[in-house]
Amino acid sequence: MTNGDLATRLGPTITPDPRRVIIKLFVPGEDAALTRTRSAALIDRVTGLDEDTAADLLQDVLRRFGGRHDDLEATFAHHHDLVRHRVRRDAELSLTSRLLVGAYFSHEYAVEGAAVCNPSMVPHPDQSGLDPGTLRVAISLRQIGEGHLSSIGFTTALLGPGSALVLGDRSGPLSTGRGHPARHRRDLLAADAWDNEVSAAMLRALPEHFDDDDFERTIARLPGDLLTRTTAQRTLEELRRAIRAEYAVAFSAELPLHRRVLWPSTAAERNGMEDARFVQVFDEDGTASYRATYTAYDGRHIRSHLLASDDLRLFTITPMRGPAAANKGMALFPRPVGGRRLALCRSDGEIIGLTTLDRNNTWQPPVPLHVPRRAWELIQVGNCGSPIETRYGWLVLTHGVGPMRDYAVGAMLLDLHKPERVIAELPGTLLTAGDAERDGYVPNVVYSCGGLLHAGAIWLPYGAGDTCIGFARVPLDGLVEAMRPPA
Helix, strand or coil: CCCCCCCEECCCCECCCCCCEEEEECCCCCCHHHHHHHHHHHHHHHHCCCHHHHHHHHHHHHHHHHHHCCCHHHHHHHHHHHHHHHCCCCCCCCHHHHHHHHHHCEEEEECCCCEEEEEEEEECCCCCCCCCCCEEEEEEEEEEEHHHEEEEEEEEEEECCCCCEEECCCCCCCECCEEECCCEEHHHHHHHCCCCHHHHHHHHHCCCEECHHHHHHHHHCCCHHHHCCCCHHHHHHHHHHHHHCCEEEECCCCCCHHHECECCCCHHHCCEEEEEEEEEEECCCCCEEEEEEEEEECCCCEEEEEEEECCCCEEEEEECECHHHCCCCCEECCCCECCECEEEECCCCCCEEEEEECCCCEECCCEEEECCCCHHHCCEEEECCCCEECCCCEEEEEEEECHHHCEEEEEEEECCCCCCCEEEECCCCCEECCHHHCCCCCCCCEECCCCEEECCEEEEEEEECCCEEEEEEEEHHHHHHHCECCC
């Protein structure tokens, strides 16, 4: 224990690994006119090389970088295709020249170049081959690279027996997956639709589930007198924007979880995907899958988005709607409670609230659960991930911010059947920054996006200094015994 905290640190840590790199498109130039000029000139210089020189250069690039990435030639071919409109129309490029052009328009990006932090933990889909008392877990990571750009990564660990924790492998080339055809829901689009004749006609004509081609075919069938209205094109573009924010990413089943990276893919995410709170969820029939809320950041605005996956291989992404989704920190309950879909939120930036998903898939204004009250949380409070179901009630791990923007982790207990009711709180802190954890990318931060219950104990991964990740454990019975009814 440290500083009188209730939780015990476990020892293993995850630190940023600059060898974990992906390939991004690189286009020289700082503005549109300069980019056009420099790109065309670069392509002319590359394609002006004789074939032998180009072949030797390409083989050298493949030799030096091939072991760091899967299917490097396919990436170079893709990047060539993205800039081939800059190639002179009379030029006929060989395969070698096309791949070399792609290499010059590529660069490596270290996804953890600055930090890893803000983890969450869920049971891994594969629990085979384990000793009694051991649980294999999947851990999500917020990865921060150059320019403070965040993405979502993964690793694995084995919990138990006892207090043992063994981290999994983190080596090998990374993959950002491949786009997968997204299926859209008409009822979700309705929540974004403008209230006019064009949007009403689209919603009437679209099937309950549709893809991008269905959407465009529906537009083509709209009556001409609707398409000529002054608001028609603006309405259709807003509807297109709404469905473009929904997408899917798939990874090969053979690719280990720790090599999968969820990378920003839409305008709403262009400056990062932050603080994913993963939870294993159960439908009313007992079917298990995974969900995560995360913060999409475009450089100016933040918004809660939802990840859904059955197996942590195929992920679908949709924006979350409603007043409660307008800020950071949403966390889903793992199952319906009394027929209601619930989530924790902090829509006002200061207070932990409880929100309900209505029939229109809109997260309603929250009911306040916990306001800043103790010295270590007077600036703001929030959740440290989804509520954990226990025999005592819903255990909510909280975080608070105190003087000098010093973070601490606390806990409270909600009634199992009426989560609006707080039945107990931890008077002190569960975890605070130890002396060796204070310094980092953002000093004095201990922060988690979700732990779990295993073998009678709460296991908590946490970010320290917004730089690295540690792990702590506390017996559930001892934690609940230390809690008190709310004042």
